[in-house]
Amino acid sequence: MPAFASDSAHETLDTKEKLLIDQAIFAHQGCPGALLGILETVQAANTHKYLSLPALRYIAGATGIPPARIFSAASFYALFNLDPEGDNVVCVCRGTACHTRGSRGLLDKLCLDLGLSGHESHENSEADKLALTTADRRVTVRTVACFGQCALAPVVEVNHRILSHVNERTLEREVKALTQIARPRDSMAGPGGNAPQTKNDSVSPQFQRAGLGEGRK
Numbered sequence: 001m002p003a004f005a006s007d008s009a010h011e012t013l014d015t016k017e018k019l020l021i022d023q024a025i026f027a028h029q030g031c032p033g034a035l036l037g038i039l040e041t042v043q044a045a046n047t048h049k050y051l052s053l054p055a056l057r058y059i060a061g062a063t064g065i066p067p068a069r070i071f072s073a074a075s076f077y078a079l080f081n082l083d084p085e086g087d088n089v090v091c092v093c094r095g096t097a098c099h100t101r102g103s104r105g106l107l108d109k110l111c112l113d114l115g116l117s118g119h120e121s122h123e124n125s126e127a128d129k130l131a132l133t134t135a136d137r138r139v140t141v142r143t144v145a146c147f148g149q150c151a152l153a154p155v156v157e158v159n160h161r162i163l164s165h166v167n168e169r170t171l172e173r174e175v176k177a178l179t180q181i182a183r184p185r186d187s188m189a190g191p192g193g194n195a196p197q198t199k200n201d202s203v204s205p206q207f208q209r210a211g212l213g214e215g216r217k
């Protein structure tokens with residue numbers, strides 16, 4: 001069974017973060033699916049919208065839920081991030097309708113423009129989950145299996161705004177605008193650190209170091 005390896009990770013949570021987690025646990029106490037609710041709340045409150053190892057450890061300690069179960073939930077659901085998210089999120093649909101209308105090319109161009117690599121290994125699977133973040137953490141590129149807007153294919157979501165019938169030119173324009181705007185999170189950087197992060201189907205480096213989990217599903 002995976003186990004949390006280092007007690008020192010607890011120390012990176014400050015009092016405010018612990019209080020927030022305590023409140024999330026209290027709010028979901030006795031509710032069906034309480035763990036998922038807690039994880040969702042904690043992630044939403046994080047500046048970089050991810051679940052840090054110290055946060056997961058703290059949740060385990062405070063709830064008595066086995067760490068392996070918590071990590072399994074956090075790594076299984078696409079909703080949860082184990083690495084810090086960029087200031088902006090661009091999500092490319094890789095469902096069948098979007099794929100047949102060129103979403104693969106859009107993804108390739110997007111990653112090329114942003115200097116991201118690592119998406120090439122996903123080329124044989126339309127719906128494989130992917131999440132890559134630029135080194136400056138301005139943009140995270142994700143893929144999704146389907147937005148449920150197939151008639152508008154190819155579909156790309158930019159910061160929760162759905163764009164329809166996207167072509168390379170419109171996507172390039174959107175991304176250019178994103179990379180030129182100010183970074184509101186700079187002044188609020190939390191304990192997640194500033195290291196460039198990549199998330200795909202592998203376990204986050206911090207969790208690998210801690211000896212947790214078998215891998216993201």
Ligand code: FES
Pocket residue numbers: 093094095096097098099145146147148149150151153154155
């Ligand atoms: S396949 Fe892209 S929205 Fe459904």
